[in-house]
Amino acid sequence: MKKRIPVAFAAAGLILSLFSGCSGTQTVSSAPASSENLSVSSQAVSSDPGKIGELEALPTLKIAASDWAYVADKKGWFKEAFEDKGIKVELVQGTLGNEAQLIARGDLHFANRMLYPYLLYRSQGADLTAVQVSNHPEPKIASIIVPKDSPIKTFDDLKGKKIASWRAGCPYMVLYELAEDKGWKEGTDWTYVNIPSSESKTALISKQVDAISAHPLTDIAAMLLDGSGREIANPAEDSVYINGGGVTVTFTSSEFAEKYPNISKTYLALQDKTEQWMLQNLDEASTIVEGVSRVPANISKFAWDRMGTAWSSNTDLKEIESETKTMQDWLVAHGDIASDKQVEVSKLFASQYFDQ
Numbered sequence: 001m002k003k004r005i006p007v008a009f010a011a012a013g014l015i016l017s018l019f020s021g022c023s024g025t026q027t028v029s030s031a032p033a034s035s036e037n038l039s040v041s042s043q044a045v046s047s048d049p050g051k052i053g054e055l056e057a058l059p060t061l062k063i064a065a066s067d068w069a070y071v072a073d074k075k076g077w078f079k080e081a082f083e084d085k086g087i088k089v090e091l092v093q094g095t096l097g098n099e100a101q102l103i104a105r106g107d108l109h110f111a112n113r114m115l116y117p118y119l120l121y122r123s124q125g126a127d128l129t130a131v132q133v134s135n136h137p138e139p140k141i142a143s144i145i146v147p148k149d150s151p152i153k154t155f156d157d158l159k160g161k162k163i164a165s166w167r168a169g170c171p172y173m174v175l176y177e178l179a180e181d182k183g184w185k186e187g188t189d190w191t192y193v194n195i196p197s198s199e200s201k202t203a204l205i206s207k208q209v210d211a212i213s214a215h216p217l218t219d220i221a222a223m224l225l226d227g228s229g230r231e232i233a234n235p236a237e238d239s240v241y242i243n244g245g246g247v248t249v250t251f252t253s254s255e256f257a258e259k260y261p262n263i264s265k266t267y268l269a270l271q272d273k274t275e276q277w278m279l280q281n282l283d284e285a286s287t288i289v290e291g292v293s294r295v296p297a298n299i300s301k302f303a304w305d306r307m308g309t310a311w312s313s314n315t316d317l318k319e320i321e322s323e324t325k326t327m328q329d330w331l332v333a334h335g336d337i338a339s340d341k342q343v344e345v346s347k348l349f350a351s352q353y354f355d356q
Helices: 067-075 077-081 099-104 116-122 171-181 197-206 218-225 241-245 254-259 261-280 284-295 298-310 319-334
Strands: 060-064 089-094 110-115 128-133 143-147 163-165 191-194 212-213 227-232 250-251
Touching: 060 261, 067 077, 067 089, 067 261, 067 284, 077 250, 077 261, 089 099, 099 110, 099 250, 110 116, 116 128, 116 227, 116 241, 116 250, 116 319, 128 261, 143 171, 143 197, 143 218, 163 171, 163 197, 171 241, 197 212, 197 218, 212 319, 218 227, 218 298, 241 319, 250 254, 250 261, 254 261, 261 298
Parallel strands: 060 089, 163 191, 163 212
Antiparallel strands: 110 250, 128 250, 143 212, 143 227
């Protein structure tokens, strides 16, 4: 494993530089050789499009630094899947919110984000295509959170209150759907406060807002674990967010998806297998991540319990396209995507990677 120096670059447009994302990036690691527990190779791994053949020639595969990548690195699974076949693997840090620029200049080959930022990238003209889509998450993937000493007990109690999220992060959808289900009008029945997710904990604890809508990850997870915050609501089971809007997608450039199908399928299969191993081996996996990123093991396990509900793939392209259209229509109706910037849903996904 080759270490990757953090990438510095200028943002290519405001909309592409403001994404909070729905997952974090951390540091990079260097893996020892290992072949224990999980064996992954271009011949042994299978994917829905069929048996994976010989890997295409590629000097270096550049992957976003993330928890699953740290685990695959330390377990030696990148070595087995790619490096033993002549493809170096680099973990790239600092990718969150900058994926489109990095992919365009060849400094990143795959990114995994939620559907909302991917649609925003595409609506801004980024040449990207999705090669994987997750199954629906469970409602616990996002929460409305109040301070521990707040008198607010339910979402109904937030009428007339200030509620914060980041408009560039998908938990804002959860907030708006819950409020609209109550028939509340924003600006009249409640006040929306648009702040970066990195500042939401501070705003909540300092009582600048009455509640936040967020993924219970990192510092938010810590607040819930130490009891300084309480969850009072989650997205509804029948919400747009849970039924396709809150899925994650793995995307790359259109050129890479076309030229390197076997590398792409091997990468996707390895990500899936590693994440499933993490869910089945929480103690070992969280210890590995703590050794790399210094994130306490209990925080990782809590976050994976929430995000891991979507750590499996949906390959039904017709269903994916239908749900994505519903999601995009929602974003257009709420002013997040201009009507003349809508993307043809059939062009969002590389069909050869899905069941048709």
